[in-house]
Amino acid sequence: MTSKSSPGLGASMKDKLIQQALERRQRQTGDGAPPASLADVSRHARAVPEQFYRFDQHPGYQQLRIMHDGAARFGLANPFFKLHESLAGAETTIQGQRFVNFASYNYLGYSGHPVVAEAAKAAIDHYGTSVSASRLVSGDRPIHRELEAELARLYEVDDAVTFVSGHATNVTTIGYLFGPRDLVIHDELIHNSVLQGIQLSGARRLSFAHNDVEALDRLLGDQRQHFERVLVVLEGIYSMDGDYPDLPRFVELKNRHKVFLMVDEAHSLGVMGANGKGIREHFGLAGKDVDIWMGTLSKTLASCGGYIAGESALVEHLKFMAPGFLYSVGMPASVAAAALAAVRCMAHDAERVATLQARGQQFLALAREAGLDTGTSTGLAVIPVITGSSVKATQLSSALAKRGINAQPILHPAVPEKAARVRFFVSCLHTPEQIAQTVAIVAQELQKL
Template sequence: MAIHSPKGGGLTAQLKQKLIQQALERKLKRAGADEVMQPAGRASGAASGAAGSPAVPDGAPIPEAFYRFDMMPAYQQLQIMSKGAEHLGIPSPYFKVHEGISGDEARIGDRDYINYASYDYLGMSRDPVVMSAAKDAIDRYGTSVSASRILAGERPIHQELEQAMAQVYDCEDAVTFVSGHATNVSTIGQLFGPRDLVLHDELVHNSVVVGIQLSGAHRVPFAHNDWQAVDELLVRQRRQFERVLIVLEGLYGMDGDIPDLPRFVEVKNRHKAFLMVDEAHSFGVLGERGYGLREHFGMRGSDVDIWMGTFSKAMAGCGGYIAGEKAMVEHLRYLAPGFLYSVGMAPSLTAGSLAALRCMQAEPQRVAQLQARGQYFLREAQAAGLDTGTSIGMSVIPVIVGASVTAAKLSAALFKEGINAMPILYPAVPEKSARLRFFMSCLHTTEQIDATVGALRRLVG
């Protein structure tokens, strides 16, 4: 039985952006930039302190929602969504237990599945060399460095990995964090403040938004990949702020497309701004050697001020990194909370990611195979009439079905056929853009892809 998507109209993305821009300009004229582009961390109303109205009037009882976790609005909404899915007969797609190593295939329960829910893009997680390096590091350094690096957690492999990443990006220095999410939060939160402006693509990762909120900087999202909107806004507003940061992703994790990096570099140079690129999904994926977005466009490492990435994708580890000029990296190494107040990366993860990087450099066929498999999936999916959005067919390929219920049902139907692909539902994406997301691996075979696209063609109809 085919699973159909509901149809609906609505404003085009271009028209929405134009209306938003016009509204922004009207507000700027009336009240100035400070009112419209308020610092992300600025509170309002009762949350602003004693000057506001009390949350609970004198003599009134404290509402249960103020002191019970199960009464919190977000949890209540979660329960409603869960019961709604149960009523519709849709099993939860989340927290499936994967037995053993998960890559192009996964063992879930007592069955093997073709797996598209792992971002082990280069198959490094099961590589014997990578696993051996991780085990050897445990034998030499233990399971943990047991301290922040600035105090007593520094190990030679930390420095080796950072030097290797700096070389890959042709930058002066690099620093690693124990969490990819914390890398963005701590970096943006430390380097920018209330007198600054951060412009970010509307589709950037949550960690970027949280970092801006921590910084207290003024935050303005711009339409996806629209460098012209950034340029036009800075023409009018650049001088109202001290530092300006523009944040992009190297390859967008929901849509699988990339920004026009040369254009954004031109804009940031013209307006004396900083440019940050999150390469969580592009490092190990783009470029002949897997060196990411700069190699894809043939650009210098110094063209971007802040290179960020994670080790949890192509490098089969965990944690994140920042690469750039020495002054910026040294600033973070001594002052960024996510580095300064955190234990150093575990020896096994550090050594494993370093080994994965060396393997990628020694075996460029992994990157070529990943790119070929992604292109094959994209071609076959498009030939089957599936909506793959703006994906360029690398590590991330969505199949957009247009409604959260439809996406959840399609995921469940595929699972019954031995294919594991996770649904992405509202509010993670707009309701009309609900989708299944397929993470590609260099280990996927054309036979696996053919079976998957065949099932999608039959189920979507």
């Protein structure tokens, strides 16, 4: 029968042909189950609940709708996805209005820095806007290798590898290197990307109380002998709280229990240490004291992506085998060039680092004097003002926006409800006057709530 005649098939003939096809498939699979009739298939389909085949019925979306509807009842506008119309540095423009901006990771002001911008432009002119395939297939560009060599020098380790996403860097590194016979232990406040990587790996996951070295020691004493590889994951600066671990004590545990130690420096690079070299410089540690140094290119380094730095065996292994590197397109040369320029600028910009640290300390000191709850923040670029409820955090953020300050609320479930907050990211480009005025306004508006 030709395709031209098929539109003329009667309904009964169509049903018969479909039933025959189902029976043939059943015989080929050899599972012994009786062939399903069209009526059975139709009946089973009708029994499937809507939430299993409609996105608007997905539980996650339903929860999102509840949150939006609840905010609307309180007269609160959505504080997220604001449309910035200019460079987002210490100041930004949103819908034509100028704001003092505390919602940017541009810690050293390199996003928009003329040297960094020019490097990205030159790379586009020379290499185009994409490398158009994975680096294994399309090959490297010199700029890739220069960036990775600079990162390795920064950490005083053998080598480094860059990825096109900071989140994916953690997911694919942990997800690939560890497996069901292994254990990954992390600080209870660790980033989502680490949790996703552990889930992908199939390794056992345990957490310990925030920055509690003794708790980790006890956990390793109880659990180390039951697993092959054990990884401990910390952050350099915790992005929600603005504090940091006593890294030398964790290094001592790593050596004593014979485990791997990984430090996520997303928020500590450029922020800690006299020269911005991160938590390693802050504590005077050697690069080899930590097995896996991880960081992002999107914050201090004013670009996009992530990196892993460490010994040659680690980096070579990831380059050839980690799915998030192997099967992802290579980093555009312009993105690598921007990060490379920022790394090289930072090597000579100790003054910017010192200014950033001074501005953060000023914000923290003034906030504490005003009676604001800043939690455990150390004043190193990340400073929360804890409000105690998601509604109050959203209200405070909205009130600040009306007074020309852009600072985002952090709501449940990103943090516990009682720990809801407005989070402030400080830049070296903020002036002392901007910080003093901001803290005063925060105190005023919080008092009204």
